[in-house]
Amino acid sequence: MISWLKNNRFLISRRISQIGILLLFYVSVHFDWKVGGVEILEGNLSSSTFLGIIPLADPFAALQILFTGHSLFTETLLGAGIILVFYALVGGRSFCSWVCPMNIVTDSSLKLRNWLKIPSAIQISRRVRYYILALALILSALTGVAAFEWISPISMLQRELIFGMKLGWVAAAMIFLFDLFGQRGGWCGHLCPLGAFYSIPGKMSLIRIQFNQDPCTKCGDCHRICPEPQVLNLRRIGEESMVSSGNCTNCGRCVTVCPEDCFQFSFRTKK
């Protein structure tokens, strides 16, 4: 039991973080739950007010709105800036594994496909998400509406989880099936432009996975469990002593899976 907890400590913390954040939004909307007279988190992942005063906003959504040619209040820009700086410090794609509710869907899909040993039916390049990111901005400018926000399955899922469910689960189900029968890590690792967006500030992240080359036996366990295995190029991370790619989601799977304990969370070290 203790060893199970230890081996799954990051998974458990991530689920607590993901569900906890949604829950804070949920109790604000449905029960007006307040601490010291203020609601802790009001709104949803697109934009919110933290502790009744601090604005937070999805920087990618704000960027799309700016591309439609509309201006935004300083408050929203400030909120987007706060989020951007936060993720630049803790790792851009920490959003993906610690906050995004779609992560729970895709992780379960991955678990099931590994168990059933389903082979990938299609091959989409990991670069496609960056094309989709660029396309989202271009289409926002051309059509005058925030292009990805209009169709984002992530927004639909989190919005309906917080404000009440109707057919938002269909978006999640589609992603689940796509990841299950289409391609391993198909949505998060290949298509999602939000993840692609967060990978950009993630490049300068302070919190990084540190890699100790010496005990490594090159068994490949980390590679097999990593949702973005291309970031674990053993030669490159050996030279840099850390996982430097912006696409590392700081999920901590490699830390717990490695039999030689080569990986650990640490702050970026100067090399």
Add this chain to the structure above:
Amino acid sequence: MAKTSSRRDFFIRVGQVSTASIVGGALWGHVLVESKANAFALRPPGALPEKDFLATCIKCGQCVDACPYETLSLTKVGEDGEIGVPHFTAREIPCYMCEDVPCARSCPTGALDREIEINDSRMGLAVLIDQEACIAFQGLRCEVCYRQCPLIDKALTINYRPQERTGKHAFFEPVVHSDVCTGCGMCEQVCILEESAIRILPHKLAQGKLGSNYRLGWKEKTKISNFKDSSPEKTKEERQQESNEMLNNALDSLNDMGTLYD
């Protein structure tokens, strides 16, 4: 040889990526442009014109959270209209016109005007859409919408008309005034019929517009400026004097010509 082949590969790659982008972009753009709009959707008070509202709303739901009456909701997947933006259904829960307009004040992006005074908001316009069903037009006394109107006697008035059938009663017909009505929907919510006879419609659906070439004479205070000496304040005597002067001037000029009688 290897070089030409890699250049060839490069151009093929460029072709593939641009084709995929154009096809994908066209499909995606089509979804955005043709996404099922709900022409009847009512927005929270202070909402920008629909196109700007849809572009700037970040779909965070803070207005929904702020509304004390649970009037607002974000359009869900499978409901009519643009997914994720706030709207309300007047017949279910109307806008109760809070004086501090907490929904608009909470908007982080400016999709709702934070400075809006609730009586200046224009969420829609009440329209007595079915006179045949409205019992006031049957000669029965109702007035419920009128009594419920938060801007009673300004946005909604009663037009009294003799009732010929009995010869001793009156019709009490509700009349909406578009210059005051905020479209809060309390009238629609409270209408006693099974289906409300008075409904809130977005202005685009509810209102006609007179061409700018029309001049309503009885409303024009200033006359068309081409006419000389046309200030309307002149009294009848002044005008008489003016015309006498003009006549004398004309006779004088005829006399001055001289040669006329030679």
